[in-house]
Amino acid sequence: MPMQPVKFYQTGSFAVGNRLLPPEQRSVQSDAGRTNSLNSGHRACQGCGEALGARYALDAAMRATDGKMIAVNATGCLEVFSTPYPETSWRVPWLHSLFGNAPAVATGVAAALKAKGRHDVRVVAQAGDGGTVDIGFGCLSGMFERNDDVLFVCYDNEGYMNTGVQRSSATPPAARTATTEAVGAEPGNVFGQGKSLPLLAMAHEIPYVATATVAELRDLEYKVRRAMSMHGARYIHVLVPCPLGWQAASCDTVRLARLAKETGLFPVFEAEHGEVTAVSKIRRRLDVEEYLQLQGRYRHLFGPAPRPDVVQRIQALADRNIRRFGLLEDEPGPTPPVESGAETVRT
Amino acid sequence: MLRQIEGSRAVAETVALCRPEVVCAYPISPQTHIIEGIGVLVKSGALAPCEFINVESEFAAMSVCIGASAAGARAYTATASQGLLFMIEAVYNASGLGLPIVMTLANRAIGAPINIWNDHSDAMAVRDAGWIMLFAETNQEAADLHVQAFRLAEELSMPVMVCMDGFILTHAVEAVEVATQEQVDVFLPPYEPRQVLDPLEPVSIGAMVGPEAFEEVRYLAHVKQLQALDLIPEIAAEFAGTFGRRAGGLLSTYRSEDAETIVVALGSVLGTIKDTVDDLRERGRRVGVVGIGSFRPFPAAAVRAAVGGARRVVVIEKALAPGAGGIVAQDVAMATAGLPVRTHAVVAGLGGRPITKSSLTDLLEAAGTGTLEDLTFLDLDRDLVQRELARMAQRRRSGPTAENILHDVGIVSARVT
Amino acid sequence: MFQVRIHGRGGQGVVTAAELLSVAAFKDGHYAQAFPSFGSERTGAPVVAFCRIDAAPIRSREPIVAPDALLVQDATLLHQVDLFSGLRPEGYVLINSSSSFEELGLSDLVGPDVSRHRLTVPATELALAHTGRPVPNAVLLGGFAALSGAVSLDSVELAIRERFSGPVADGNVAAAGEAYRFVARHRGELVSASTD
Numbered sequence: 008m009p010m011q012p013v014k015f016y017q018t019g020s021f022a023v024g025n026r027l028l029p030p031e032q033r034s035v036q037s038d039a040g041r042t043n044s045l046n047s048g049h050r051a052c053q054g055c056g057e058a059l060g061a062r063y064a065l066d067a068a069m070r071a072t073d074g075k076m077i078a079v080n081a082t083g084c085l086e087v088f089s090t091p092y093p094e095t096s097w098r099v100p101w102l103h104s105l106f107g108n109a110p111a112v113a114t115g116v117a118a119a120l121k122a123k124g125r126h127d128v129r130v131v132a133q134a135g136d137g138g139t140v141d142i143g144f145g146c147l148s149g150m151f152e153r154n155d156d157v158l159f160v161c162y163d164n165e166g167y168m169n170t171g172v173q174r175s176s177a178t179p180p181a182a183r184t185a186t187t188e189a190v191g192a193e194p195g196n197v198f199g200q201g202k203s204l205p206l207l208a209m210a211h212e213i214p215y216v217a218t219a220t221v222a223e224l225r226d227l228e229y230k231v232r233r234a235m236s237m238h239g240a241r242y243i244h245v246l247v248p249c250p251l252g253w254q255a256a257s258c259d260t261v262r263l264a265r266l267a268k269e270t271g272l273f274p275v276f277e278a279e280h281g282e283v284t285a286v287s288k289i290r291r292r293l294d295v296e297e298y299l300q301l302q303g304r305y306r307h308l309f310g311p312a313p314r315p316d317v318v319q320r321i322q323a324l325a326d327r328n329i330r331r332f333g334l335l336e337d338e339p340g341p342t343p344p345v346e347s348g349a350e351t352v353r354t
Numbered sequence: 355m356l357r358q359i360e361g362s363r364a365v366a367e368t369v370a371l372c373r374p375e376v377v378c379a380y381p382i383s384p385q386t387h388i389i390e391g392i393g394v395l396v397k398s399g400a401l402a403p404c405e406f407i408n409v410e411s412e413f414a415a416m417s418v419c420i421g422a423s424a425a426g427a428r429a430y431t432a433t434a435s436q437g438l439l440f441m442i443e444a445v446y447n448a449s450g451l452g453l454p455i456v457m458t459l460a461n462r463a464i465g466a467p468i469n470i471w472n473d474h475s476d477a478m479a480v481r482d483a484g485w486i487m488l489f490a491e492t493n494q495e496a497a498d499l500h501v502q503a504f505r506l507a508e509e510l511s512m513p514v515m516v517c518m519d520g521f522i523l524t525h526a527v528e529a530v531e532v533a534t535q536e537q538v539d540v541f542l543p544p545y546e547p548r549q550v551l552d553p554l555e556p557v558s559i560g561a562m563v564g565p566e567a568f569e570e571v572r573y574l575a576h577v578k579q580l581q582a583l584d585l586i587p588e589i590a591a592e593f594a595g596t597f598g599r600r601a602g603g604l605l606s607t608y609r610s611e612d613a614e615t616i617v618v619a620l621g622s623v624l625g626t627i628k629d630t631v632d633d634l635r636e637r638g639r640r641v642g643v644v645g646i647g648s649f650r651p652f653p654a655a656a657v658r659a660a661v662g663g664a665r666r667v668v669v670i671e672k673a674l675a676p677g678a679g680g681i682v683a684q685d686v687a688m689a690t691a692g693l694p695v696r697t698h699a700v701v702a703g704l705g706g707r708p709i710t711k712s713s714l715t716d717l718l719e720a721a722g723t724g725t726l727e728d729l730t731f732l733d734l735d736r737d738l739v740q741r742e743l744a745r746m747a748q749r750r751r752s753g754p755t756a757e758n759i760l761h762d763v764g765i766v767s768a769r770v771t
Numbered sequence: 772m773f774q775v776r777i778h779g780r781g782g783q784g785v786v787t788a789a790e791l792l793s794v795a796a797f798k799d800g801h802y803a804q805a806f807p808s809f810g811s812e813r814t815g816a817p818v819v820a821f822c823r824i825d826a827a828p829i830r831s832r833e834p835i836v837a838p839d840a841l842l843v844q845d846a847t848l849l850h851q852v853d854l855f856s857g858l859r860p861e862g863y864v865l866i867n868s869s870s871s872f873e874e875l876g877l878s879d880l881v882g883p884d885v886s887r888h889r890l891t892v893p894a895t896e897l898a899l900a901h902t903g904r905p906v907p908n909a910v911l912l913g914g915f916a917a918l919s920g921a922v923s924l925d926s927v928e929l930a931i932r933e934r935f936s937g938p939v940a941d942g943n944v945a946a947a948g949e950a951y952r953f954v955a956r957h958r959g960e961l962v963s964a965s966t967d
C-alpha cells in the first residue's frame with residue numbers, strides 16, 4: 008500500500024513532524040537525526056518544490072542505506088542552487104558532471120562500487136525533467152536496459168526553469184513558457200503526444216517505477232525506501248511545483264501538488280517489471296480548473312478571452328488518466344500494456 | 355615474449371594488465387578489436403575484478419568513466435572520430451574535473467564526408483580539451499604507452515589519451531613484446547585518488563565556478579600540463595628501466611643532429627619517413643626526423659632544441675585547419691619563433707590517403723632546393739579540384755561536392771539524369 | 772625486403788592470409804608486417820592485403836606498390852582489377868585456379884625466365900577436399916612456400932595451428948601440404964623442361 012496507516016491522536020496528524028507516533032511510524036523528516044542531505048543555506052526560490060522533494064528523497068535514501076549512498080546530479084536548478092561557489096549544501100557524497108549524462112555517470116559509480124566489492128554503498132541519481140525526459144533520455148534508456156543498480160529520481164517541474172522557463176517535453180499542454188508564449192491561435196504549449204517517463208520506464212520492465220508528489224511526504228519516503236530495498240534499475244518521478252515557472256504563489260507549492268493528484272492530471276502509482284502494482288486513489292475529485300486557476304502559466308485560459316475549449320481538452324486528459332489508472336475508488340483497476348490475448352489484470 | 359599479433363590485440367592485453375576496474379565503450383571502426391579483446395578477457399574471468407559495460411553511445415561511455423573514476427575506480431575507454439565528437443562534452447568534463455581516465459583514440463578522419471580511414475583530425479578536434487595526448491609510432495609503442503598513460507594520469511589527476519593510427523596500426527599484425535603482469539604491477543601501483551566519492555568523507559564534486567575563480571581553476575589545468583612536460587620523460591625513463599625497452603617521451607629524433615632539413619611528424623608515418631630519410635642520406639642529403647610523442651602538452655622547448663639548428667622544418671601532418679593551414683605546423687612555428695628556421699606545413703594522408711616514400715622523396719628534394727611552399731597538400735589531384743570549382747562556377751545547383759568528385763574518380767556509378 | 776600482395780574477394784579470408792603469412796615469416800625468424808587495404812568491406816568486393824618480410828625491423832607503412840610476389844585467391848578478378856600493377860620483373864605469381872596461365876589469358880606473364888616463378892594451383896579444390904569449405908587462403912600459402920621459399924612449410928603449418936583448431940586446422944594443414952607438393956612438383960617439371 009502506498010500510504011501507511013497513521014493513528015490519529017489530534018487534528019493535523021498528517022503533519023510531517025508528528026512525533027506522537029511510535030518511532031517506526033515517524034517520517035524521516037520528523038527525526039532530528041536525519042541526514043538533512045540538502046542542508047539549509049541553498050539558494051532555491053521561496054517555495055521551491057524541487058528543494059523539498061530532493062531533501063525528502065535523499066534523506067529517505069540515506070536512512071534506507073544506513074548512510075551509505077552516493078548522489079549523482081544532472082545540471083539544472085537543483086545543482087545550481089545547491090552549490091553556489093564556494094559553498095555546497097550537500098551533506099552526502101555528490102557528483103555533478105553534465106546535463107545529459109546523469110544516468111550514465113551513475114552507472115559508472117555503481118560499476119566502480121561493484122568492482123571494488125562495496126555492495127553496501129548504493130547510488131541515487133537525480134535530475135529535473137529536462138535532464139531526464141529530454142537530453143538525458145538516451146542515457147536513461149540505456150541504464151534501464153542494462154538494469155544498472157541505480158535509483159533515478161526525476162524532479163518534474165515541467166520545464167527548463169533554471170534557464171528562464173523554457174518548454175521541455177514534460178511541459179503540459181497549454182502551459183505558458185518562454186518558448187511557448189500565450190499568444191496566437193493556440194496560446195501556450197501545444198497539445199502534443201505527451202511523453203510519460205513513468206510509462207516509458209515501465210516499458211523497459213525495470214524492477215520498480217513509481218510516481219509521487221511533494222504533497223505526500225510519507226508516500227514519497229515510503230517509495231524511496233521501497234526502491235532502495237531492491238536492486239537493479241529503479242525510477243521515481245516526483246511532481247515538484249515551481250512557483251517561478253508556474254507563476255504561482257510560493258505558499259501554494261504543496262497545495263498545487265495535491266491538486267495535480269486530486270484532479271487526476273498527475274496519477275500517483277507504483278509499478279514493478281512493467282505492471283502497475285498499486286494506485287493511490289483520489290480522495291476527493293476536483294475539476295482541473297481548481298488546479299489551473301492557481302497558476303499564472305494558464306491565466307490565458309481564463310480572464311478576458313477565456314478558452315473553455317482548451318480547459319475541456321485538459322479535463323479530458325485528466326479523465327483519461329482516471330480511467331486508465333483507476334484513480335477513483337469505484338473505477339476499475341489499470342489496464343496493463345497490450346499483451347494480445349491476455350486477460351486484463353485487476354489489481 | 356615477442357608475439358606476432360594484431361595491434362588492437364596487443365593494446366587490449368596490455369590495458370587488461372593495467373587492472374582497469376571499469377571498462378566501458380561504444381563500438382566504432384577502427385577501435386572495435388580493442389574493446390572486443392578486453393570484453394573477452396573480462397567475460398572469461400581473466401580480467402577481474404572489472405566491470406565491462408556495453409553502452410548506448412560514446413557520450414555514455416565517457417560519462418560512465420567519469421562516474422567510475424570519481425568513485426575511485428581505474429577507468430578506461432576507447433573511441434575514434436565521430437565517437438570522440440559525440441562524447442566531446444564529457445571529454446572536456448573529465449579533464450575539467452581532473453579525473454585520471456585513460457582512453458585509446460584510434461585516429462580516424464572526421465566527416466562529412468564520412469570516412470573510416472586514418473588521419474589525425476579527431477585528435478586535433480580535442481587538442482585544447484585539457485587531456486594529455488600521446489602518439490604511438492608502432493604497435494609496440496602503442497601497447498607500452500598505455501602502461502605509462504595510467505601512471506601519468508593518476509600521478510597528475512589528469513586524463514590521458516593514447517593516439518594510434520586507425521587501421522594502419524590497429525589492424526596491422528607485427529611483432530610486439532606484451533608486458534607481463536609482474537612488470538606492470540611493479541610499474542603501476544593501485545589507483546589512489548586525489549578526490550573520491552566516499553560516504554565516510556562526503557565531498558561535492560562538480561560545483562559551478564563563476565568569474566571570481568574560473569581563471570584560477572583553468573590556470574591550474576595549464577600548470578598540470580606543464581608538470582607533465584617533466585613527468586613524461588621521467589616516466590618514460592622509468593619504463594625503460596623496468597621493461598628494458600624505450601617507449602614514449604616528449605619526442606624522438608632520427609639522424610637530426612646535423613640535418614639541414616628536419617621532418618616533423620606524429621604517429622605511424624614516422625616509419626615511412628625514416629626509410630625515406632635513409633635513402634636521401636645515401637644520396638648525400640642532410641635530412642633528419644623529429645617524431646613528436648607528446649602532442650599535449652606540446653614540448654616546445656624540446657622541439658626548439660631539436661630543430662633549432664636546421665635551416666628548415668617540414669611538418670607533415672594528417673590534419674587541416676580549413677582557412678588557416680597546418681595545425682602541428684603552427685605549434686612548431688611558435689616553438690621556433692625567433693630562430694632562422696623556416697617552417698613548411700605539409701597536409702598529407704587525409705582520410706587514409708597513403709603517404710608514399712616516392713611522394714615524400716619528391717617533397718623533401720623540393721624542400722632541399724628551396725622550392726617548397728609554406729603550405730603544401732601532398733598528392734593533391736588538382737584536376738579533380740578544378741573540375742568541381744568549374745562546376746560550381748557554372749551553376750548554382752552544382753550538386754553535392756563529394757558525389758561529384760567521386761563520379762569523376764569513377765567510384766560512384768553513372769548518374770541518372 | 773620481400774613484399775607480398777594478396778588479392779581476393781571479401782569473405783575469402785584474404786586478410787587472414789596476409790596475417791598467417793606474417794606469422795609464418797615470424798616463426799621463421801624474420802620481421803613481418805601484415806595489413807589490409809581498407810576498401811569498403813563487403814562479401815564479394817575486391818580486397819587487397821599486404822605482407823612485408825624482412826631480416827630487419829620494418830618501419831614503412833605505405834601500401835605495397837612494387838610487390839615481389841602476388842597471390843591471387845580469386846581468378847575472377849583477373850580481368851577486372853589491375854592485379855599485376857607494379858609487379859617486379861621476376862616477381863612470383865601464384866593464382867588459385869585449375870586452369871593454366873595460358874588458359875587464363877595470361878600467357879604474357881609466363882615467359883621462359885619467369886615460368887618457374889609463376890604457377891596456378893587449384894587451391895579451392897584442395898580446400899574443399901580437405902576441409903569441406905571453399906576457403907583457399909591457407910592452402911595458397913602452402914603453395915607459396917614451395918614457389919618462393921619466402922616462408923617454410925613448417926612455419927605455415929604452425930601459423931595455421933595457432934589460428935585455427937581441431938578439424939579446421941587439420942584440414943588446412945593437410946591442404947597446404949598438398950598444395951606445397953603440387954607446386955614443388957610443377958616447378959620441378961618446369962625447371963627440367965627449361966633445361967632440356
